Amino acid sequence: MSNLLIYPIIIPLLMAMVLVFIRDRIKLQQWLTVLSLLATIGFSLFTVYFVSTEQILVLELGGWSAPFGIVLVGDMLAVVLVAVASFVTLMCLLYGFQSIDTGHKKHFVYPMILILLTGVNGSFLTGDIFNLFVFFEVMLISSYVLIALGGRKIQLRESMKYVIINIIASTLFVIATAYLYAATGTLNLAHLSERIALAGQDGLLTAISFLYLTVFGLKSGLLLFFWLPGSYSAPPPPIAALFAALLTKVGVYTIIRTFTLLFYHKPEITHTVMLWMAALTMILGALGAVSHWEIKKILSYNVIISVGFILFGVAVGTEQSLSGSFYYLIHDMLSKALIFITGGAIINIFGTDKLKEFSGLILFRPLLGWLFFIGMLALAGVPPLSGFIGKVMVLKGAIAADELAVSIIGLITSLMVLYSILKIFIHSFWGETLMSEGQEYSTGKHALLPGTILVVCIVAMGLGAEWVNTYVAQATEVMVNPNLYIEAVLKQ
């Protein structure tokens, strides 16, 4: 049964290799991509079911037992994120099939997206910190290609900065891992957790944890987000949607993993710093979102705000706020994909992303308008949509832990999220219709199917919160009690 864990990694990887050889047959590539993604989603959903009914799955690669070889660990946190990531990739591709141009399709965009998913799923599942670095690189290298593919001036310009900043962050990751290995003598996450707990988290380990916080902060956009708005607005909309939904979330996942499993002994130092980093991230992200007048920039700043909010819950670190963070993480992957897909359709229709040149889309694109509207409400956290429950759980946990100041910042920024996206909505859907049917650059129809499916998911996640919460609670149990993870991996 533990072999289940390898499928979400190996299926996209093998399919990507096959697709490279049939580069000119675009239709066939699309069918094979959808097929492999459906298989990945199927396997990962079955894994979620299995983990929820049986136990944490552990796969020892190559048959080497736990502290010596590399292991894949499927606890609830990892397998749920794998399922959601694969699903979101499928949705972005459903939008991309029509709206990505042929040049992209002939230059390996599908294999690259599949390899990106391989890296994302691998980062979620791995139980070894150096292997995490390798999967991070798999994910990042394909994202470098995806961001530069097409070679427009803005893409080249932004990809340079994106690549340089990420290479430096990755090198810092290796440095941090070298320190950690020198201090503890192991790389296996469960073994590390055990050793750190035994030896006590002294000053050296706390310093290493800050190095990790810097690295993952750079990757996830926690305070060190200055590269993010530029590079996320460079690639075409379907790829930007994929980036917004997946890339920063992997960074968030690694912060959750390392700071609940490894460095949880000195929360008064590490978690306090993280708390204020999260608060600053929310404030600065909100200011950016409010001040810009281009759709892509506004939405990219919204990615930053939500990263701040999720990590605010992690920094508070009580059971309730952690489960709220996890719930909000799932919600955010779905709703960011939705808002980027519908926003991308608006950009395609008008042929520009300047808000002030938009007007009156509601007359001939009513469904698109409603999808965007629901996505906006979900992001702002209006009941009964999924964002509301995540926010309530995080804020309840935070207020119970006496973090009033940051809670208020969180509430105010969610108002600013609403304002910034409402600005897009009002400018693009309300007002006088300037163009007639047929005059627009694109129909925007291909965003409707994935948009509708995502809206259904978001509403279902809000209404069926009780049901989702059984899984969230199971994931939180492992976060709060790292011994469950250690016992599953090391089998004592």
Added chain:
Amino acid sequence: METFMIILSGILFTIATYLILNKNFLRIVLGITLFSHATHMMLMAINGLKRGAAPLLGEHADAYTDPIPQALILTSIVISFALTALLLVLGYRTYIELGTDNMKKLRGESHE
């Protein structure tokens, strides 16, 4: 020996940081290369240089050298090689398309 290597990698880090903060693109690439070399040297030195016999060759030595840092370095070298190649290609295309290798001129806005 370890101390010497650590100091050496410290010097390399200093040079790399200086180069990365440059405006010229090629210098940044050189800086990134040096940065990863310094990391690898540090990774080697920090976990102890030759402390015993080579692992896997016989079972009769008193102590064995830990092979893991070398495995890590090998993986990391391969990755940084690939990244440097990609970065150079990207930089060349950027130079062709935008006509500059000065990072200050790649700030944006004026090109849009």
